[in-house]
Amino acid sequence: VAGFTWTSHTPNGTRITNCVGDNVTLHWSFETSPGEIIQSVRWFVYNEGAQAEKPLANYVFGVFFKMPSVKTRVEFLANAGIQLFNVSARDFGTYVLRVSLSRNRFLVTEEQWAVISLPDKPVLAEGRLVAMVLPETRFSEDTQEHHVQLECGRVLNDDQSDISVVWTTPHGKTLESSYYKDGVFILLLPNPVVGGAYSCRLDKVSTNINCLRDDKALTQPSFVHVDGMASRLAVVEAGLRTLKQDPDVGVDGAQVRLKLLEASQQTLVQEKLLLTQRVRTLEASHQSLTDHVQSLEEGQVFLNESLAETQQALTDGDDSLDKKVENLEASQQSLTEDSQRLSGQMQSVEASQQSLTEEDSRLSKLIQTLTEDNGRLKEQNQKLTDQLQNVTTAIRDYNNGPDVAFTAYAGASEIKAVSGAVIILDAVIxxxxxxxxxxxxxxxxxxxxxxxxxxxLEVDKLYSGVDMMLNGNKQVQADRGIVTVEIRRLKQWFCHWQLVTRSISHIEAAVKRYGEGKRNRSSVALKSNSTQPHDLGVEIIPTHTPHHHPLLLPPQ
Known part of the structure; x- marks a missing residue:
């Protein structure tokens, strides 16, 4: 039984998470054994929610065929892989590779499949990240120190392997979480603690975060303020509590505790210096505020005096203001009259404008009508011109056509013919x-x-008839046949008998053709044992010129 070995870099059943707009590569490949022949390599996709597979591409006889829906977005990778460009939401689903090969009389078909989907979206307890300072410090075995803890969370996803956060210090430095537990990311602050605003946000490097560019609630950072002094004191107090809780320690432990106390003492000294500097800063600020208050009080006195002077000036100016008001009222009355006059003029202008608008509309319609009539007349004129040209060309071509006519009869006095045989009129005039x-x-x-x-034709005793034939097809049957038939170039016409006759008195033929602007008739009586000929005529009337123009025929 035929078989082959898969050498794919994309294992069977792989789940690949990608965002919309990404490129996806399925590294499928296989090896065949000697004597095995590849029949077909086909790719299918089961889109999310679909019940049936949809063809994607085929590889047959060294040629890669793509379906029109993905023609510009799928490329072949030897010897059975594909690359999908600019993935859209409708591209997510299960992709299947189906390979069929034969060996002798056996046919084997095997499949590989992979799932392309969006990564799981992080689910947060409050719909966003929340950062806070934990009330308890944590002792680190690595540093042998207590540290202030910052918390960021809480994540509710069952699978949290692809979710992580990044911390940012007040100085802009980024830090990774110290550990993760129960959906919460914990950061142990380095000692001595630096106070200020810390933030945490979902890691943009993580695949699932790249797909959340439009979800601001999940991509926005969460901030928390850390009091540097209080945090450092909390670390010192935690170290002292540890010493009290474990007084029986060895030499190594004592040395460690001593180092902790020295570090705590140094921290307290630094805190004292910081407090002293802060007190001095506050005292300087207090003096500055005192001076500022005094300046404000002096300014208030000046403002009060200015206000009194302003009130007196307003009182003195009341009479002047009354006169100004009267003048303004008179001016307002004049302006009102002018406004009324202008309103009347405006109404007159609007009426004139309305009349002009109506006239313009009427003229526009008239122009439109004339334009349409002109267009129709142009079309009619063009049609008549074309018809005249066609007729002129047809007449010219018709007049220049070939002159075709013939007159022939049977030279022998008696002809014996088998029924169905062609009658040969060998005497051509x-x-x-x-x-x-x-x-x-x-x-x-x-x-x-x-x-x-x-x-x-004439026969003496036995009844006989003649068939006019066109390319072997009968056109008419009679003792005296007349037929008008349209014949294409190189087609053949001839007569043949229906049965054997004893004698033929005579056969006559004539040809008549219209063309070249004249009417020609060639008619010759072909006699055999007869003194009164009967006319046998052929009239050739072309219906179309070589240019297929209609031709008006003259009356006969």
Whole structure:
């Protein structure tokens, strides 16, 4: 039984998480054994929510065929992989590779599949990250010190392996979480603690975070303020509590505790210096505020005096203001009258504008009508011009057409013919254009056209008839046949008998053709044992010129 070995870098059943707009590569490959022939390599996709597979591409006889829906977004990777560009939401689903190969009479088909999907979205307890300072410090075995703890969370996802946060210090330095527990990320602050604003945010490097660019609640950082002095004191107090709780320690432990106390003492000294500097700063600020208050009080006195002077000036100016008000009222009355006059003029202008608008609309409609009429007249004129050109060309071509006519009869006094045989009129009198053959008895049309054939015959006793044939197809059957038939170029016309006759008195033929602006008739009586000939005529009337223009025929 045939079989082959998978050498794929994409294991069967792999789940690949990608964002919309990313490129995805499925590294599928296999090896065949000697004598095995690859029948087909096909790719399918089960889109999310779909019940049936959808063809994606085929690889047959060394040619990679892609479906139109993904023609510009899928490329082939030897020997069975594909790369999908610019993934959209409708591209997520299960992708299947189906390979069929044969060996002798056996056919084997095997599959590989992988799932392409969006990563799981982080689910947060409050819909966003929340950062806070934990009330208790934590002792680190690595540093042998107590540290202030910052918390960031809480994540509710069952699978939290792809979720992480990044911390930022007040100085802009980024730190990773110290540990993770129960959906919460913990950061142990280095000693001595630096006070200020710390923040945590979801790590943008993580795949699932890259897909959340439009979710501001999940991408915004959370801030928490850390009191540097209080935090450092909390670390010292935690160290002292540790010493009290474990007084029986060895030499190494005592040395460690001594180092902790020295570090705590040094921290307290630094805190004292900081407090002293802060007190001095506060005293300087207090003096500055005192001076500022005194300046404000002096300014208030000045403002009060200025206000009193302003009130007196306002009182003195009341009379002047009354006169100004009267003048303003008079001016307002004049302006009101002017406004009324202008309103009347405006109404007149609006009425004139309305009349002009209506006239403009009427003229526009008239212009539109004239334009449409002009367009129709142009179309009619063009049609008539084209028709005239066609007629002129048709007449010219018709007049220049070939002159085809023939007159022939049977040279022998008596003809015996088998029913269905071609009657050969071997005595040719007229054969304009050389279309009739006295050897075969057949007329071959040199050009397309409408041809008129007339033939007659006489028998002495036995009834007989004649068939006019066009390319082996009967056109008419009669003792005296007349037919008008349209013949294409190189088609053949001929007569043949229905049965054997004892004798043929005579056969006559004539050809008539209209063309070249004139009417020609060639008619010759072909006699055999008869003094009064009967006319056998062929009239050739072309219906179209070589340029396919209609032709008006003259009356006969």
């Amino acid at each position: 007229t054969n304009n254009g050389g279309a009739y053959s006295g050897t075969t008895g057949k007329f071959t049309a040199p050009s397309d056209g409408l041809y008129f054939f007339h033939c007659s």
